[in-house]
Amino acid sequence: MKIEDKINESIKDSMKKKDTVRLDSLRAVKSAILLEKTKTGSNDKIDESIILKILQKLVKQRNDSAKIYNEQKRDELANVEILQANIISEFLPQQLSESELSFIIDSVIKEFSATSMKDMGKVIAAVNQKVSGKAEGRIIAQIVKSKLMN
Numbered sequence: 001m002k003i004e005d006k007i008n009e010s011i012k013d014s015m016k017k018k019d020t021v022r023l024d025s026l027r028a029v030k031s032a033i034l035l036e037k038t039k040t041g042s043n044d045k046i047d048e049s050i051i052l053k054i055l056q057k058l059v060k061q062r063n064d065s066a067k068i069y070n071e072q073k074r075d076e077l078a079n080v081e082i083l084q085a086n087i088i089s090e091f092l093p094q095q096l097s098e099s100e101l102s103f104i105i106d107s108v109i110k111e112f113s114a115t116s117m118k119d120m121g122k123v124i125a126a127v128n129q130k131v132s133g134k135a136e137g138r139i140i141a142q143i144v145k146s147k148l149m150n
Helices: 003-017 020-040 048-071 075-089 098-112 117-131 137-149
Strands: none
Touching (some): 003 020, 003 048, 020 075, 117 137
């Protein structure tokens, strides 16, 4: 079943259960997907990898908001953001561990014979293609940078 179909089914289920936090979270996801569809003009078809990127972006936004709310001592708002991030994360694939990600990055570095920071962009792009939604871009960049600096 496609991610988009799972989200739509979950929206229906949330409406039946009257779970407003989950419903709000999933409607935000659906809205972001619809915006992407209309932006690209791709006649109602959108690639799964793009949906994964949208989901990652939404989770990151929620986590960043929660962090800001915590700093401002607004725990009730931070909790809602964390709940929404967890709900959206359910539709993401299982994230790779740091050791698994490091192994993939090492293989890409060997593949490109990357030796300096000049090669960082190529390596990150290739790793992003291989892991497709199973790791955050920020973590990938950190690991690649540390490996190419040594």
